[in-house]
Amino acid sequence: MNVNQSAPPVPPFGQPQPVYTGYHQSSYGGQPGSTAPPTPYGAYNGPVPGYQQTPLPGVSRAPPSSEAPPASAAQAPCGQAAYGQFGQGDVQNGPSSTVQMQRFPGSQPFGSVPLAPVVSQPTVLQPYGSPPTSAQVTAQLAGMQISGAVAPALPPVGLGYGPPTSLASASGSFPNSGLYGSYPQGQAPPLSQAQGHLGAQPPQRSAPPQASSFTSPASGGPRMPSMTGPLLPGQGFGGPSVSQPNHVSSPPPQALPPGTQMTGPPGPPPPMHSSQQPGYQLQPNGSFGPARGPQPNYGSPYPGAPTFGSQPGPPQPLPPKRLDPDAIPSPQLNELPPQQKTRHRIDPDAIPSPIQVIEDDRNNRGSEPFVTGVRGQVPPLVTTNFLVKDQGNASPRYIRCTSYNIPCTSDMAKQAQVPLAAVIKPLARLPPEEASPYVVDHGESGPLRCNRCKAYMCPFMQFVEGGRRFQCCFCSCINDVPPQYFQHLDHTGKRVDAYDRPELSLGSYEFLATVDYCKNNKFPSPPAFIFMIDVSYNAIRSGLVRLLCEELKSLLDFLPREGGAEESAIRVGFVTYNKVLHFYNVKSSLAQPQMMVVSDVADMFVPLLDGFLVNVSESRAVITSLLDQIPEMFADTRETETVFAPVIQAGMEALKAAECAGKLFLFHTSLPIAEAPGKLKNRDDRKLINTDKEKTLFQPQTGAYQTLAKECVAQGCCVDLFLFPNQYVDVATLSVVPQLTGGSVYKYACFQVENDQERFLSDLRRDVQKVVGFDAVMRVRTSTGIRAVDFFGAFYMSNTTDVELAGLDGDKTVTVEFKHDDRLNEESGALLQCALLYTSCAGQRRLRIHNLALNCCTQLADLYRNCETDTLINYMAKFAYRGVLNSPVKTVRDTLITQCAQILACYRKNCASPSSAGQLILPECMKLLPVYLNCVLKSDVLQPGAEVTTDDRAYVRQLVTSMDVAETNVFFYPRLLPLTKSPIESATEPPAVRASEERLSNGDIYLLENGLNLFLWVGASVQQGVVQSLFSVSSFSQITSGLSVLPVLDNPLSKKVRGLIDSLRAQRSRYMKLIVVKQEDKLEMLFKHFLVEDKSLSGGASYVDFLCHMHKEIRQLLS
């Protein structure tokens, strides 16, 4: 199956097809075809006037509201079920005697075995190291000529010069270390539970949903500026000093001005050079060409472009984005003896603020719709609410680019080092105000395409010869217009029906595919969903199985539907498993479901065909009966071992047997250690962090899952994995199949029904109901001069051009990088066409087409004027997160820093007005690049804190791979909203503040969210009335730390805050569980991890420090 496959043989149109040999054709300009129909055709294949709009499938019914009853299953402490708790010889699970089900020999009853005893184990204390007693100055400041001695008694203002006081005091409030024994969701469990860790397995540490976690202060030792002093593991920026070939000249690293005091711990200063390691996929570094003068018409930084650093001469009236004049020493200052220096610090208000940029864009661009008719327009930021009017280019909801103006030559592109990439979300959901793509039917001959490059008809195709031919905008080939598609041209050369046809006037639309676009030349059957439920001891005990079965009873009524269909065409099937698999016959004619057990997991087969995949409404009674019985059947199970690969194999075989595509929903709890294909061992080893072998933690431990994934892709079998681990489950390996099949992974560490059911059920409902395209192939075509060379996301590729997706939903993006293969032309620009061939939920084969035209430039300034930093960061994060599979994490970080420095240095050299080298000048469009890049660098994948588990990192790594630009934006730079500053009556979201501790007022309350986590931070001196209104308690001290639900109170503030929480959740693709954090409380450490402008406990630099470091790197490149 291939979107690039040849067009079906079309009936001859009465004209011989000329032999297309390239751009110039002898047959061009021939006689007008006599077969041209005399009248224009009706719009879209039929008499229906206007577009036939397909309603958004599956959205017209409300989500199920039935709450599953709280499971009464044993609430055993997390971590209790250590592996190997029960002998492998222990019995199969079977139905209880009251259950009437057909039993297979493999299923045996077992005697009752007492629950695993709870072994009391004292919680482990995590002692804090004593906070550093003296503040330290960063070498970068000195290098930047912001002079340097630091007064030891500096107030800790969260600037990275010293430990914030609250950290120090917080360290004293950890007598019990409950936090570190506790759970990511902030649900500090009762102590007795926290103490229940068993056996040799290490207790499960905090594992927040996205794995961002806090660092054990003990591990960090004295906190020090990340760029000063000896390198700590995970701390430094650079490896050994290696001069880069593209450095014109490099001053010796750490050539400190004489007067600079280094008050950090003694030791060699870290070299600031980035070294480029072999084995890491790098874009070739462009060397900087000869110095160029300022560009014509571009003599100075943009109005408002910030300038940082030292500035010679007397301070002038400064625009607001400049540094505090006090922070800009004159050159003479450096010549003063050190004793006479005073410390200057960079005013955080003077460096580019994400909040301000977001706010400005909202104000400037939020009111007008974004009309896509103009080539190369940079869309509003993802954080701005705006409507899109499609006038010929794909909406930014479908495609966002790192730059909307591409350098004409590869030399220029190499010089700038700005990655040219598009983040594509082919099935993105649109707001209700915007129409989903129209479906175009070109009849039996299928969609009209260029004969040569196979590009699909689009608004950029040029009709010629009175409309009888069209010239392909991608390859310039001249094609005949089939007679049934003929239309006259108006005086401008445009077809007179252009605005009646989506494919001639819109950026995005769909074609109905013909049978030639289908596997085996056969229209597909509707897809199927198979629910595969782990019924081992852990799954039963946590209450998961009961909760899930109860939920499925109602959720199955909400499978995705299309086109206003009464019911979904999707069929469903059920499997349960532990060491063996249980298939269920739920045929509507049966009185009771029947179970069939397959215990030969080495050679998986599907024991029944008829009755396994059924229509929900036809088999409702049997399905309900099954879902009632499953929790009872396995209620007394003692089986702790599970298989994993055979489960996926079974689901895939079932789809194969039914000759359909589909999705497997796997609910899995533990490392699959049972003897079977894909068996895994616990290979977690934190000692590998910061070594050359760290990459192995991200790699799958066996190739078996890649092989399996490949088979799944061939079958159109997408796998969604819901993980409920109590300890290490090797997410890096288990997520291989979901990742390669376009599926999703959800992780609920230490799942307990009472704490986590809302989050799990919310995610499950959304996941089951969301519209999915199956058995999909995506192809990105480009006009001559550039081509797609690299792809990032959850998919499989068997060649270099076709992105194969067993499934693709509206949340997933595919990121495509482009490279030059020829010179581009300013006049014609550059075109992208993304074609996605897929099977809809109803089994219809379709092609979704997105087109986008970009400008091309010969001046670097135009490139820098039309970049989109959020998209750039999305690409760079994905590039880095893939890089850790093959290279040491430090190398990956260094590569990012180097590239960023080169981008900014190229701007400085070629586009900015000449000025003192001490001045940092950033392009207006990229002024947030340093702050955002720093957030990527100190993320858990690239610089983990001591409490971030290997599974958390692998989980986040694969999540980010498919994120869209809005998701990476808030994920790396969380949103922090003060709640009591704005009037309660105000209906709008309060304006955000910067993610730094010094922005927190102890008299206020804040919400912080990053798309996966949600915190409510309560200041210690918040008004009593506020406390009462929100928490229904009389004082701050009575607020329960770690609370996850706010009481429902009938007052304006309570309503507003709860409403805001609901609204934040509605904006995100995954449910964010709330954690209430009190100032100075131990949970605050978890919260502070997300204050990304501050220095992080894992060694990540503060924004200010990082900006100084970037400046130094840039200066080195320029010198």
Ligand SMILES: [Zn+2]
């Ligand atoms: Zn073409």
